[in-house]
Amino acid sequence: MKGQLFLLCLMGAIMATKDVRIIITKGYPDSEHAIRNFTVVGNNDNATLIQVMDNAVAKGQLTYEARVFEPWGKYIDTLDDTHAEEADSQFWQILHTNSTGDFVSSKLGASSLNITGDHSVKFRLRSWLDFHH
Numbered sequence: 602m603k604g605q606l607f608l609l610c611l612m613g614a615i616m617a618t619k620d621v622r623i624i625i626t627k628g629y630p631d632s633e634h635a636i637r638n639f640t641v642v643g644n645n646d647n648a649t650l651i652q653v654m655d656n657a658v659a660k661g662q663l664t665y666e667a668r669v670f671e672p673w674g675k676y677i678d679t680l681d682d683t684h685a686e687e688a689d690s691q692f693w694q695i696l697h698t699n700s701t702g703d704f705v706s707s708k709l710g711a712s713s714l715n716i717t718g719d720h721s722v723k724f725r726l727r728s729w730l731d732f733h734h
Contacts, residue, residue: 617646621653621716624723651675651712674710690729697722
C-alpha cells in the first residue's frame, strides 16, 4: 500500500510540470527581432517566472541579474550578456500570454509573476523614451 501511494504521488509530481517558452527580443515594435527563443522544460506547475529562469540557469540555457523592487518583486537588469542601460533609460519589459494567447505586459516582477496561459514569456529590451513618442 505504501509503495502504491508513493508511486501515485510520484506520478502526480511528474504530471504537475509545464514547459515554458522564453523569447528574448530587442527593439520595439517595428524593429523587434528575437535574440533567443528556447523552451525551459520540467517547471513546477505553479512556478513563478524567476523559478523558471532559475531552472534555465541550472540547465545552462540562460544567465541573468535582477534587483528587487518592493512590492512588485525582482526586475531583470541583464539577460545573458545584454544589460539594460540606465543611462539610456532601458529596461527589460516582461510580457506573458493571457487566456487568449496574446502577449500582455506584466505589472509584476519576475519573482511575483506566475506563468499561466500557453506558458510563453517574452523579454523585450525597451527604453522609457519609447513612451514619449
